[in-house]
Amino acid sequence: MERRTLLRAVALGGSSAALGGTLWRGAAYAAPAQPGPGPYGPLGSPDANGIRLPSGFSSRVIARSGRTVPGTSYTWHNAPDGGACYADGPGWIYVSNSEINPSGGASAVRFSSTGTVTAAYRILSGTRQNCAGGSTPWNTWLSCEEVSRGYVYETDPWGVAAAVRRPAMGRFKHEAAAADPVREVIYLTEDESNGRFYRFVPAAWGDLSSGTLQVMVAGSGTSGSFGWADVPDPDGSPRSTRSQVSGSKSFNGGEGCHYADDTVWFTTKGDNRVWQVDLTAGTYELAYDDSLVTGGSAPLTGVDNVTGSSSGDLFVAEDGGNMEICIITPDDVVAPFLRIDGQSGSEITGPAFSPDGSRLYFSSQRGTSGSSSGGITYEVTGPFRS
Template identity: 50%
Template structure:
């Protein structure tokens, strides 16, 4: 597909405000925006230092620890191979849970959980999904569930209980396709989904019914696919799909009007915007859910020496600054905001791996992620990390 309008002024980087955006516009080296709601904090992130004992390069003030290794026995649960997408959930005792997918094939995938107490001590580990296929990314919901996505043809979305008390459930209304990730618009309670195919689509789920808390029923809604209808003004429209769970016709081919994206990856919602990455062309996109406009906010092809390539999983801190994990590239998590694109961390010696599952603890003080295949490049060599030391200026 053709790119939305790109300004070729490469002279400077302006602020990328991920809260209160009313107009967003990308240049090869320039972010411009209006109505920044709060000061951003990426300027407080310093240069990466030499690798620590875990092979992680970090700015001064941050520290790493390894919390799990694939095939390690933790409280009777063998931490899964090929850890991928992840998210955190608060617990009633003041602690939190980190959920992680397993991108293993042929029924060996699923998802597991690490539970931490309020002091950050690991106190439990367990499975929340088993016997599935290529569970790549997914997304957390405001109603405290984890949506685990199967990245296979006609893959499903499984709704899982991070606490491990309820059985996982397939959500057929979210379609059968090569799912990558999900983000929930916490204002409208609509769900947005990416598809990891060279001709993948962006989808939106709208519920027809809601519970008493205002959360959507995922059994009776409508799945739409996006079309860019006005490239000059970047406007989009949505078209309903006849049968999202059809056995014989791929979901992405049910509408001839659909716009196709080259390898949809991570997706995140913040303050009226849906941000998603496409690894096939190394772009980051921003969908204004109110104005229904879509723009490229980062395009590696427009940089002479791009800091960020292999764009994949995406998250944000409380200030709304984007953190993008690299699949390949320099094995970094890269921060975009406040006039800069800079690495937050780098894993050294893991050239055959990818960084997956970045997620902040609920209080913003710690960041979790994995090296999916570790230093040896094998699924069974995955490593899951915690980065601590985030003060209020970095959360």
């Protein structure tokens, strides 16, 4: 079977809502990606929303910070950040964090089967600087506080069940989370210049109220083998979680995290890298490093949030850079997928595909104003490959 066919077959057998839309073979990525022609062709001129897209794609604005979400009576939150999509009968839901401190929290937008907005509402309140997070196979949203000794909050995308704080998952400067249903663990990134890469092993899968926090143990290189060690005190006081285990591997500013088919990818903003962890082989390596790009300038800088599609493509949002979402293909090619013009004081956050893979949601956290009150949440529709 051709690799691409195999990737698609595996993807269609999984849950795109729970796992972020991608199930692909980590072995396809054998070396850091290099610039090349993207699968969708060059970017066109800016559309009415200031977004440059490949031919055949279009954008629309879903919500703006401080304004009522069209079609609802709900006022959208400031500084939209990490997000995910969930199937909702024939429609779907997009959830989005708010990276402000205090108040933070998260909101959701519900769509009909045709993509019409039918509702918007709050799903988490009273928290601090909720940056990224991750979805679970049991359809909850893990909203992560990006503050010293921050918490993970498990929330209900439908806004029915009350959000629950999950202290067993550790208290540190949380960034993103990714669920691994095979090993029944949750991977976690830490946004510190000497942050660590963690996994939480629940006492019972589907219940995050108790369990063991572990940290990756590995050498100082950019590739090699690794293991896991228990963090003695997940509460992180008086000694931070990243300082408790000798031999734990340091990463420069952990950001987005994405799991699929025995592989987990995560980004580090301090060195513009995308890391790939082969969970079956017990090895890690670089999927992308802007300093290793040859034959021209790096198309992807300011790496941040990340998601994947059913085709096996990785979509990486930029915090700064050229305000692009770049694509990394299973053929180790990196190229811009879209660019937002006129918003250099912002960053792109929260990329997530609708359950059927036909729509990509994301936000410009500070929009044209450069202020947290200027956030804009978008939808892009087009011929995404499957």
